[in-house]
Amino acid sequence: MDTVSPVAPPHQEAGSTQLKITSAKALAGSSNLTSIPSHYAFTTTTPGDQAIHADLDDSIPVIDFSLLSSSNPDQRSKAVFDLAKACQDWGVFMLINHGVPENQMKATVDALKGFFDLTEEEKNEFQGKHVLDPIRYGTSFKASVDKVFLWRDFLKMTVHPKFHCPPKPEGLSKVLAEYCGEVQKLARELLKGISESLGLEPGYIDETMDMDSSLQILAANLYPPCPQPELAMGLPSHSDYGLLTILMQNDIGGLQVHHGGKWVKVEPIPNALVVNNGDQLEIMSNGRYKSVLHRAVLNNKATRISIPFNTGPSSDTVVVPAEQLVNGEHNQATNILMTYKDYMEFKQSRVLNKGSSLNQVKI
Ligand SMILES: O=C(O)CCC(=O)C(=O)O
Numbered sequence: 351m352d353t354v355s356p357v358a359p360p361h362q363e364a365g366s367t368q369l370k371i372t373s374a375k376a377l378a379g380s381s382n383l384t385s386i387p388s389h390y391a392f393t394t395t396t397p398g399d400q401a402i403h404a405d406l407d408d409s410i411p412v413i414d415f416s417l418l419s420s421s422n423p424d425q426r427s428k429a430v431f432d433l434a435k436a437c438q439d440w441g442v443f444m445l446i447n448h449g450v451p452e453n454q455m456k457a458t459v460d461a462l463k464g465f466f467d468l469t470e471e472e473k474n475e476f477q478g479k480h481v482l483d484p485i486r487y488g489t490s491f492k493a494s495v496d497k498v499f500l501w502r503d504f505l506k507m508t509v510h511p512k513f514h515c516p517p518k519p520e521g522l523s524k525v526l527a528e529y530c531g532e533v534q535k536l537a538r539e540l541l542k543g544i545s546e547s548l549g550l551e552p553g554y555i556d557e558t559m560d561m562d563s564s565l566q567i568l569a570a571n572l573y574p575p576c577p578q579p580e581l582a583m584g585l586p587s588h589s590d591y592g593l594l595t596i597l598m599q600n601d602i603g604g605l606q607v608h609h610g611g612k613w614v615k616v617e618p619i620p621n622a623l624v625v626n627n628g629d630q631l632e633i634m635s636n637g638r639y640k641s642v643l644h645r646a647v648l649n650n651k652a653t654r655i656s657i658p659f660n661t662g663p664s665s666d667t668v669v670v671p672a673e674q675l676v677n678g679e680h681n682q683a684t685n686i687l688m689t690y691k692d693y694m695e696f697k698q699s700r701v702l703n704k705g706s707s708l709n710q711v712k713i
Pocket residue numbers: 569571585590597599604605644645646656658
């Protein structure tokens with residue numbers, strides 16, 4: 351069995367009171383690293399915690415966006431039906447034929463890799479402290495307080511209602527603004543289909559969530575190869591705080607979703623996006639569309655990059671269950687009565703890997 355080497359945490363400089371935090375990328379790049387430092391040892395894996403491949407007849411649903419935007423009413427209603435099933439049974443689906451150009455997706459991945467290739471000093475200029483800071487670079491989850499470190503570096507940017515992006519590397523801002531423009535349109539169309547799939551007016555979510563001012567965050571997670579991938583963790587089990595997350599990734603798998611009591615691997619499909627329900631969608635749908643638990647695991651061969659685009663309502667919206675969905679068999683009184691902004695702060699203040707945060711605030 352693999353063991354964890356008890357070496358000193360590399361983020362503490364001898365003789366220094368200042369905490370110096372090393373990125374996962376720098377750590378992975380250090381020569382002769384054959385085991386993880388002890389403070390990256392996440393948990394001992396238990397058999398029930400292992401991921402499985404989905405059965406062929408029970409795999410992650412695939413939604414064809416071109417059918418959802420079809421002018422043929424039969425095609426559209428079939429697509430809305432499939433969307434309802436995907437959101438209800440899985441809380442996650444693969445989106446194909448979404449219309450985001452392939453070269454734009456590739457340019458976005460390359461530009462964000464370029465950010466992580468900056469020097470540590472350059473990246474550290476963007477260390478944010480607060481969940482609502484418009485640009486935040488960091489490692490782990492909250493490296494200043496984390497007891498166990500996550501093997502990932504991240505960059506998070508608020509891209510709507512106001513667009514923020516680090517000024518370097520050159521060209522990053524232009525590429526991301528273009529990508530976000532496309533994904534924003536996609537998110538709004540999906541939310542129309544989702545409203546309809548719940549039996550609501552297509553514009554229901556758009557209007558009640560004040561989507562013209564919606565808070566949108568683009569992140570990039572970098573998971574470098576890890577010498578002991580089964581002992582460390584990229585991102586532990588969590589749900590996302592917004593309405594929907596639309597995730598792009600390179601061809602290195604690692605995302606897993608919790609379904610039917612097991613962890614199911616999300617095998618990347620070239621050019622497809624992964625879409626998952628977030629907490630606010632669970633609230634507005636009154637528990638019908640669950641905010642799916644997911645996690646990111648590691649490998650020892652190649653760097654994985656994932657780029658989630660998270661759209662919420664506007665910061666000041668207090669999301670409540672749609673009235674039409676309250677008195678039915680699905681009534682689960684998923685109601686938290688706090689603004690989206692406050693919910694994000696609440697969620698960030700919690701430790702990851704404690705299951706659904708909604709369970710703690712439901713009333
Ligand atoms: O890396 C992944 O695939 C998952 C990322 C994620 O869940 C997140 O950033 O919230």
